[in-house]
Amino acid sequence: DIQMTQSPSSLSASVGDRVTITCRASQGIGIHLNWYQQKPGKAPRLLIYISSSLQSGVPSRFSGSVSGTDFTLTISNLQPEDFATYYCQQTYTIPVTFGGGTTVE
Amino acid sequence: EVQLVESGGGLVKPGGSLRLSCAASGFTFSNYSMTWVRLAPGKGLEWVSSISSVSVYIYYADSVESRFTISRDNAENSLYLRMDNLRVEDTAVYYCARVPTRELAPPTAQFDSWGQGTLVTVSS
Numbered sequence: 615d616i617q618m619t620q621s622p623s624s625l626s627a628s629v630g631d632r633v634t635i636t637c638r639a640s641q642g643i644g645i646h647l648n649w650y651q652q653k654p655g656k657a658p659r660l661l662i663y664i665s666s667s668l669q670s671g672v673p674s675r676f677s678g679s680v681s682g683t684d685f686t687l688t689i690s691n692l693q694p695e696d697f698a699t700y701y702c703q704q705t706y707t708i709p710v711t712f713g714g715g716t717t718v719e
Numbered sequence: 720e721v722q723l724v725e726s727g728g729g730l731v732k733p734g735g736s737l738r739l740s741c742a743a744s745g746f747t748f749s750n751y752s753m754t755w756v757r758l759a760p761g762k763g764l765e766w767v768s769s770i771s772s773v774s775v776y777i778y779y780a781d782s783v784e785s786r787f788t789i790s791r792d793n794a795e796n797s798l799y800l801r802m803d804n805l806r807v808e809d810t811a812v813y814y815c816a817r818v819p820t821r822e823l824a825p826p827t828a829q830f831d832s833w834g835q836g837t838l839v840t841v842s843s
Contacts, residue, residue, distance in 0.1 A: 648829040650764070657814060657836060658756075658764065663829035701764050705827045708778045710754075710766040 616640050616704050620713030627718055633689040635716045637702035640683075646706035647685045649678055653698045661700075662687065692718070721745040721832040723815050728837030735805050735841070741798040741815030741834055749773070749793040752818035754830055755800050757811035757839075767813070768800065769823055776823035783809075805841045812836040 617640035627633050637647065649662040660669045662678035665685060675690045689696055702713040727739040741753070754769040768779045768789040777789060788801040798815050816830035 644826070646826045650830075652764075657833035658830075659833070660829055660831050663831075669831065703764075703829070705825075705829060707825045708827070709780050710769070710827065712764040712766065715763040
């Protein structure tokens with residue numbers, strides 16, 4: 615199985631900050647990496663798909679990038695509604711696997 | 720508007736069974752693959768199972784293989800997850816989600832719409 619290692623597991627940030635979350639795949643997955651946001655008691659929400667494509671309706675302060683097997687989610691100008699847990703996910707192969715999550719608090 | 724509504728969760732003893740349902744609306748259900756994902760207490764998201772639009776491709780996580788069965792009824796716009804021989808470690812909120820492809824030959828696609836989830840608790 616492909617392991618997805620997310621870092622950090624949590625971070626402390628303030629409104630207006632630029633936040634960066636990274637995800638590393640244990641083997642090559644091309645660009646088949648997606649990012650989700652989840653708030654407590656709520657369903658996950660797709661933010662970014664295929665590494666850097668912004669899902670419809672998601673604010674442009676969210677962006678994704680890739681370098682080899684390292685993937686990055688960046689939130690520029692953090693807003694109060696952005697405090698949540700973020701997960702990366704690879705859909706390159708079965709089983710689909712998620713990173714362990716990063717809580718922005 | 721895409722809507723996915725899960726039901727069927729509850730409290731069950733180890734070794735017991737449950738059948739989860741996911742009612743879909745707001746899109747042409749038969750054109751999309753579907754998937755189940757779970758979130759156990761204190762843990763991260765875990766993919767459980769996926770099924771393609773007309774059930775040609777079906778996949779399971781190793782942790783549920785041979786115990787869970789995914790199925791769908793395109794006439795009823797519904798997705799199901801039959802869970803047998805449940806274990807304490809299956810305790811989780813179970814979400815159904817839509818996959819914006821008809822087929823599921825890897826690489827597969829992102830999960831673009833999610834239901835609110837249904838809680839399954841396995842405890843004696």
